[in-house]
Each structure stands twice: as C-alpha cells, then as structure tokens.
Amino acid sequence: MSEDRGVVGFTENLLTILDEGRFTATYKFAVLLGLMDLCLERSTESGSAPTSVTTVQLAEKIVSLYWTHVEEFDLGDQKVVLTQNNTGQAEIVSLIRDYRSRARLGPGALLTEAKLADGEGFKALLRNVEWKLVEMPLPRLQLVGTGALPFIYQIGWDESISKREFNGPDFHNTLTFIANAGDHLVQLAGLLRPIIQARWVTLVQQFNREHLRDSHVAEFLFGVDRTATLRLLPDLRELQDNRCFYCDSRVTAHPEIDHFIPWARYPDNGIDNLVVAHDRCNGAKKAFLACSDHVRHWAEKLRRDTSDLAAIAQKKSWARHPERTLGVARGIYFNLPPDAKLWRAGRLFAHPERAVLTSAFNLAVPRS
Ligand SMILES: [Zn+2]
Structure with missing residues (x-):
C-alpha cells in the first residue's frame, strides 16, 4: 500500500483524504498545511524535503496556523469566535484562546509577543497541542472508510494511544515520510495550498452557518494582515x-x-x-x-x-x-x-x- 505511485498517485490519495468525512474538526487541513510548511522550511541545500519531522515541530506550526483564527470575527452587528468543530469548539482553538487570555494578550497580538509574554505557559500550550495532534488527527488522517491509506507518513502509534504512553519514555515523536511524500508536498505546495485552504474555509462556513451570511471568512482565516x-x-x-x-x-x-x-x-x-x-x-x-x-x-x-x-x-x-x-x-x-x-x-x-x-x-x- 505504501509504495510510491509518483506524483499523480500522491495527489489522488491526498484529494481522497480531503474528501473523507471522518473529521469533525478542521485539524486535517491544519496538519496537511503544517506538514507542507515544515517540508518547505526544512528543505536541504538542493531543495529536497526532509525525510522526517517531529510532533513538536508540527505542534508549533499548528499553533501558528490557528493563532489568528481565534481572534473575534466581525459580523458588523456582533463579533464571534468562529467554531472549528461541528459540536462546540475545537480543543486546539480553546487551548490557544485560554493561553491568550491568561497571558493577557489583546486582539491582534503577534505570536512573537505571545512567546515573550509567558514562556513557560507557551511551552505548556505547545505540549497540550502536541498531545491533541498525537491523539486525534495524526493516527486518523490516513484512514479512508474502514481501511488505512498510508501514503504521507508513518508513525509509531495508533488511535489507542494513551496520554501516559505519550508522556512515557518509549514514545517516539517522529513522522517519517513515506517514499517521496515530502518532496511531493514541496513540489505541489503552490497547487495544494489553495485547495486545502478553500476546503478549510468551506468547513468553517458550515460550522458557523447560523452566523455567516456573506463572507470574508477566507480573508479572515488566510489573508495577509x-x-x-x-x-x-x-x-x-x-x-x-x-x-x-x-x-x-x-x-x-x-x-x-x-x-x-x-x-x-x-x-x-x-x-x-x-x-x-x-x-x-x-x-x-x-x-x-x-x-x-x-x-x-x-x-x-x-x-x-x-x-x-x-x-x-x-x-x-x-x-x-x-x-x-x-x-x-x-x-x-x-x-x-x-x-x-x-x-x-x-x-x-x-x-x-x-x-x-x-x-x-x-x-x-x-x-x-
Ligand atoms: Zn519599483
């Protein structure tokens, strides 16, 4: 299952998991964008992707992706925090909001300011987000229907992992890219990013449909400030x-x-x-x-x-x-x-x- 079918096969599989409805939160999109960004950032001297990344690195990317999403979205007559889950708020969004309020970071606070505001608290936030990723999306991302479709990364745990195991000495935090998956993410980044972002926006619109009439949701989630x-x-x-x-x-x-x-x-x-x-x-x-x-x-x-x-x-x-x-x-x-x-x-x-x-x-x- 995990042999490399080239860039076309990779893209087909990726589109398949984007359509898979197993997810009740927007984590799937965040993980894919996070992996893509890590592959780009950590490319070698010749532009090749790294062979693996860690859950620590991914947690940091995920926090930066959601960082501005947790700001209040202006509807004209009221302001709301957009929901990123179909039942209540996504836990990662709540974790970031809690940190921001504990560290007394106002609207528009930059991530650089947040790290300085409470170094220990920020580390704890990253650790909590890392656990959420390990527990929820990472073992589930490559499941389609009842079967596994491993084509992006391999990990040493599955959905049954407990928090004790995560905190234990035997936990290996590595995501190893399968075949040329990392390079495919780098090569296809220009194409895949807008597709993944558009899917993310659509899902957020669905979760928040009672609030949103028209939308500048895409601009709010992914635009330049x-x-x-x-x-x-x-x-x-x-x-x-x-x-x-x-x-x-x-x-x-x-x-x-x-x-x-x-x-x-x-x-x-x-x-x-x-x-x-x-x-x-x-x-x-x-x-x-x-x-x-x-x-x-x-x-x-x-x-x-x-x-x-x-x-x-x-x-x-x-x-x-x-x-x-x-x-x-x-x-x-x-x-x-x-x-x-x-x-x-x-x-x-x-x-x-x-x-x-x-x-x-x-x-x-x-x-x-
Ligand atoms: Zn000029």
Missing part, C-alpha cells in the same frame, strides 16, 4: 534607502510592503521576507515568483542587512526566522521546472537560471 506589516514600513523604507526593491528607483508616494515569497505560496510574515516596493511594482508582481536576479539581489540584501533586520524585528516585536524563510525559497525555486515564468518587471517574465539561484542561496545566511 496589511495593517500589521505597515508598522514596519518606516524602518524598512529607510533601510532600503527609500528605493523600490524591484526597480531601484526612488519611492515617493504610495510605498507598499511586498512579501518576496508570495503569501499565496507560503504565508511568511518574517521580516526577511518583506521588501518595500512601489505600489505599481508590487501590483505588477502580484502573486508571481520573482526572477532569479531578484532572488540574488534579495539574498545579497539579507546578508548585508542581517543585523539591521534583527534590530528592527526586535524593536517592533516582529517575527524573524531567516533560515526558515530561505529554506522555503530554496524548496520552491529548486523545484521549478526549467520553463517556469518568473516575474522580472512590469509584464516581463524570465525562466529560472539555476546557476544564479545556486550562487544566491550559497551567498545567503548559512544554515546552522
């Missing part, structure tokens, strides 16, 4: 000497903050992924990947500005994780087909240039 990034604009603009990252001419009116790796490809608000650009350059780039020369320029900038970026991130309590940001970039760029179209300027596109990309990533901050 542009007001939050605006607080970095003055500092990033100064750091770029008031020049547009893409065309290098001066920015006079309407500067914008662009996500270098597009948000639709991988939602990364880390400061290393943010560049200042003209509204017209940003508008032309849209959700395209930038061309190899821009990647080289970006890598040079990250190396040159590393201490300045660190200082701005600290001053603004903003997330910074250059290794992860670069890992994602490598995972995406090294898996592009040779005839991919990458945005250069205006309506100009270019194919990837492997040599330029390789030297750019060699130049960038080394992995520890």
